[in-house]
Amino acid sequence: MDRFLYLTFDGLSRGAVYAAFALALVLIWRAARIVNFAQGAMAVATAYAGYSVTSATGSYWLGFAVAIVGGLVLGAVVERVVMRFVDHSSPLNGVVVALGLVLIIQGVLGMIYGNEFRPAEAPFSRDAFQIGGVALLSRYDLFVFAAVGAVVVLLTLLFTRTSTGLRMRAAAFAPDVSRLLGVPVGGMLTLGWALAAAVGSLAGMLVIPTELGLHPNAMDLLFISAFTAAVLGGLDSPVGAVVGGLVVGLVLTYVSGYFGANVAPMAVLILLVVVLLGRPDGLFSKARARTA
Amino acid sequence: MTIVEPRATKTKSRQKSVGRKLSPVLVVIVGAALVVTLTYVLPPFRNYQLATIGAYLCVTAGLTVLTGLNGQLSLGHGALMATGAYTLALWQNKFDQLLPGIVLAVLVTTAVGAIIGLAAARLRGPYLAGLTLAVAVVVPSITSTFDGTFNSDQGLSVALDPPPGVIPVEQWQAWICWAAALLTALVLAYLIRGRFGRDLRAVRDDETAAKLAGVGVARTQVLAFVVSAACAGLAGALFAVLAQSVSPGAFPLTLSLFLVMAIVIGGLGRLSGALIGAFLLVALPSVAQSIAEDAGSQHLEGNLALTFFGVVLVLVMLAAPGGLASLRLRRRNRKSHA
Amino acid sequence: MTELLEVEGLTAGYGAAPVLHDVTLSVGEGRIVAVLGANGAGKTTLLRTVSGLLPATAGRVVFDGRDLRGVKVERMVRYGIAHVPEGRGVVTELTVDENLRLGGLWRKEKPSLTEIYDLFPPLASRRNHLGHQLSGGERQMLAIGRALAAKPRLLLLDEPSLGLAPKITGQIMALLRDLRDRTGLAVLLVEQNVRSALSIADEGVVLNLGRVAARQKADVLADDADLRHAYLGF
Numbered sequence: 001m002d003r004f005l006y007l008t009f010d011g012l013s014r015g016a017v018y019a020a021f022a023l024a025l026v027l028i029w030r031a032a033r034i035v036n037f038a039q040g041a042m043a044v045a046t047a048y049a050g051y052s053v054t055s056a057t058g059s060y061w062l063g064f065a066v067a068i069v070g071g072l073v074l075g076a077v078v079e080r081v082v083m084r085f086v087d088h089s090s091p092l093n094g095v096v097v098a099l100g101l102v103l104i105i106q107g108v109l110g111m112i113y114g115n116e117f118r119p120a121e122a123p124f125s126r127d128a129f130q131i132g133g134v135a136l137l138s139r140y141d142l143f144v145f146a147a148v149g150a151v152v153v154l155l156t157l158l159f160t161r162t163s164t165g166l167r168m169r170a171a172a173f174a175p176d177v178s179r180l181l182g183v184p185v186g187g188m189l190t191l192g193w194a195l196a197a198a199v200g201s202l203a204g205m206l207v208i209p210t211e212l213g214l215h216p217n218a219m220d221l222l223f224i225s226a227f228t229a230a231v232l233g234g235l236d237s238p239v240g241a242v243v244g245g246l247v248v249g250l251v252l253t254y255v256s257g258y259f260g261a262n263v264a265p266m267a268v269l270i271l272l273v274v275v276l277l278g279r280p281d282g283l284f285s286k287a288r289a290r291t292a
Numbered sequence: 293m294t295i296v297e298p299r300a301t302k303t304k305s306r307q308k309s310v311g312r313k314l315s316p317v318l319v320v321i322v323g324a325a326l327v328v329t330l331t332y333v334l335p336p337f338r339n340y341q342l343a344t345i346g347a348y349l350c351v352t353a354g355l356t357v358l359t360g361l362n363g364q365l366s367l368g369h370g371a372l373m374a375t376g377a378y379t380l381a382l383w384q385n386k387f388d389q390l391l392p393g394i395v396l397a398v399l400v401t402t403a404v405g406a407i408i409g410l411a412a413a414r415l416r417g418p419y420l421a422g423l424t425l426a427v428a429v430v431v432p433s434i435t436s437t438f439d440g441t442f443n444s445d446q447g448l449s450v451a452l453d454p455p456p457g458v459i460p461v462e463q464w465q466a467w468i469c470w471a472a473a474l475l476t477a478l479v480l481a482y483l484i485r486g487r488f489g490r491d492l493r494a495v496r497d498d499e500t501a502a503k504l505a506g507v508g509v510a511r512t513q514v515l516a517f518v519v520s521a522a523c524a525g526l527a528g529a530l531f532a533v534l535a536q537s538v539s540p541g542a543f544p545l546t547l548s549l550f551l552v553m554a555i556v557i558g559g560l561g562r563l564s565g566a567l568i569g570a571f572l573l574v575a576l577p578s579v580a581q582s583i584a585e586d587a588g589s590q591h592l593e594g595n596l597a598l599t600f601f602g603v604v605l606v607l608v609m610l611a612a613p614g615g616l617a618s619l620r621l622r623r624r625n626r627k628s629h630a
Numbered sequence: 631m632t633e634l635l636e637v638e639g640l641t642a643g644y645g646a647a648p649v650l651h652d653v654t655l656s657v658g659e660g661r662i663v664a665v666l667g668a669n670g671a672g673k674t675t676l677l678r679t680v681s682g683l684l685p686a687t688a689g690r691v692v693f694d695g696r697d698l699r700g701v702k703v704e705r706m707v708r709y710g711i712a713h714v715p716e717g718r719g720v721v722t723e724l725t726v727d728e729n730l731r732l733g734g735l736w737r738k739e740k741p742s743l744t745e746i747y748d749l750f751p752p753l754a755s756r757r758n759h760l761g762h763q764l765s766g767g768e769r770q771m772l773a774i775g776r777a778l779a780a781k782p783r784l785l786l787l788d789e790p791s792l793g794l795a796p797k798i799t800g801q802i803m804a805l806l807r808d809l810r811d812r813t814g815l816a817v818l819l820v821e822q823n824v825r826s827a828l829s830i831a832d833e834g835v836v837l838n839l840g841r842v843a844a845r846q847k848a849d850v851l852a853d854d855a856d857l858r859h860a861y862l863g864f
């Protein structure tokens with residue numbers, strides 16, 4: 001029972017990271033109707049930047065901030081310089097271009113930093129402390145919950161309470177009508193990419209210290225897990241992304257805990273297959289005509 | 293999209309197809325003669341590179357059928373190659389009979405491809421890409437899960453007999469690889485020219501119309517996957533022969549991405565494009581490596597090729613205004629806008 | 631005398647063949663001009679070219695003395711042009727209130743929506759309902775209300791009566807006439823329902839195969855039986 005509780009909290013902590021990353025994927029899907037296959041590579045790139053700043057200045061938090069801001073910038077640049085010029089009439093075009101970006105980013109990172117694993121320290125202790133005599137959560141886990149929670153709250157406020165959020169949603173749901181009402185649709189798209197990438201960078205910074213280390217391919221499996229979470233929740237549902245993320249986190253942690261860590265990647269694949277074949281629209285999606 | 297072809301085109305295409313039916317055999321014969329000649333002329337390292345191109349051609353040809361002609365984007369063919377490679381390795385280490393080993397590798401990979409294909413037939417666009425991406429990322433980790441058999445990251449060595457007579461190893465490798473490649477090209481060429489090819493294209497261009505015309509959409513898509521998987525298994529087995537070893541590190545995610553890049557840049561939907569792609573897959577890293585050696589940087593090696601491939605892929609996709617669709621070289625009727 | 635909106639020799643289309651040929655018309659301040667004609671005559675294309683959704687291949691559109699060539703669609707609402715497109719364009723994933731707010735977003739000071747809710751009481755009682763939950767008549771009110779929230783001087787309205795019961799159509803036409811009289815709003819009204827349109831319009835323009843077949847005062851047009859038979863079907 002103790003083990004189960006411990007795994008549950010561990011799973012929720014991992015799940016929170018998947019939720020954040022899945023949110024990044026959902027944000028871009030809602031805005032641009034494409035799955036950003038380069039999101040993992042983009043997050044790794046900003047993580048490298050962040051950790052470089054940390055080693056140069058000795059401050060983790062400065063590096064953390066640099067990574068997030070780097071995400072904002074990278075997202076905006078990718079949208080303006082590359083994605084804007086892709087012919088979106090076929091969904092495959094965006095996928096292939098994103099894969100090209102993955103190659104570029106991983107190649108450049110390898111050239112600058114090399115392909116060995118670099119150690120990445122966590123800002124807080126990862127030792128679980130005791131609650132009622134059971135080792136459940138670590139300080140780091142609490143930090144993860146707080147960070148992801150803050151992101152969810154901030155994004156919700158942005159989209160439901162602010163004019164900018166309204167503009168972004170309108171631009172995503174009905175671009176032509178929005179233009180007629182004076183909404184700068186192109187600018188809103190860039191902003192959407194920037195925010196999504198920043199969220200992805202946050203997720204990256206949260207997960208790296210729990211992995212083997214920093215490496216150009218470090219986020220490949222995270223992408224798959226988050227993609228699974230996003231599909232599970234429904235690609236156009238932010239609530240679904242969060243729920244999906246937590247579910248995937250729990251499932252993977254239970255599988256690792258009871259069957260060994262080696263089996264975890266297989267579990268992701270099986271889960272993805274089950275979701276794609278069983279309920280491809282996801283649990284929370286509402287397929288509907290966007291204007292009427 | 294016309295389902296019934298007008299008379300004039302039919303006669304023309306029949307004439308063309310008679311002419312075309314002759315040429316795959318001709319091309320293969322000429323190709324074989326060319327390769328054999330080259331292997332006597334080239335130095336050993338170039339023969340090795342020639343052999344590698346041949347091995348790549350097997351898988352790029354199969355991918356051309358799957359992605360170019362049938363419109364299914366697979367990011368997981370590197371993992372299918374790994375399946376073929378490991379099957380061959382395990383067989384060779386027990387039995388050391390190359391030809392049956394290769395056949396077995398193809399069969400096993402075909403079976404795996406059928407399973408993935410059955411799942412994939414129901415998926416479209418980013419969902420299919422995501423699934424195959426997951427396959428590419430996850431399958432290499434199976435070597436760790438069952439590390440008794442697969443020996444985890446260190447991989448396995450492949451037992452091989454030396455070539456017959458006094459033929460140098462690299463020349464022998466080139467012959468094996470190109471025999472396989474030309475055979476594959478020949479089989480695929482005939483498949484493409486026949487009913488199968490028409491069905492593939494019909495499903496890619498307009499599923500509903502194809503269904504109405506009586507084409508079994510799911511069956512066509514699974515078959516396309518199976519055919520391309522067989523090709524990938526063959527290529528993987530050849531890779532095992534070339535490297536005389538297998539390891540998960542030889543089949544990373546980037547390999548799958550390279551394969552996609554190769555057929556996109558080579559031009560989708562034509563076997564000649566597959567040949568261009570296979571050539572690029574060997575030539576570009578080679579160029580990158582010599583640049584890296586001149587620069588004296590260890591980091592550059594490999595990563596320069598990655599970056600280069602990525603840049604070329606993005607530029608090709610952006611420059612072709614219709615994206616993947618416009619890279620298909622056969623003429624299509626433009627659909628008028630409503 | 632320059633009118634608020636002047637369209638001169640406008641030619642536009644999608645792809646190779648133009649849909650509009652050399653169209654000339656004008657809308658004065660505080661005037662309602664009805665654009666009539668059969669399906670495919672080019673009425674919707676005309677509105678889309680005026681608001682910039684479709685670039686013109688020849689001719690020009692001048693609004694309040696300003697040549698609109700090359701002006702981005704997003705800027706139109708700032709100049710005072712609001713376009714309610716074919717199909718209304720109510721954003722179904724947003725609430726009634728959010729749709730209305732969208733109309734006023736371009737303004738530095740966000741306008742109060744009470745005026746709009748006063749004009750359309752049914753919307754007030756459904757302000758937090760999502761767009762897709764509204765009936766056809768309510769959606770039309772929402773689309774017009776949203777355009778009015780942008781405080782336009784010229785309203786481009788594409789087939790407001792489509793799919794609506796006669797009673798609601800009547801209410802909407804009365805509303806337009808009322809707005810013209812009270813606030814000096816100018817309207818370029820595309821309509822299939824000729825009787826309703828001519829009943830409130832000052833002027834009528836008949837399009838046939840993309841060309842202007844007739845341009846008359848509304849009452850003259852309504853009385854001209856030959857014209858009606860030839861182009862309008864009754």
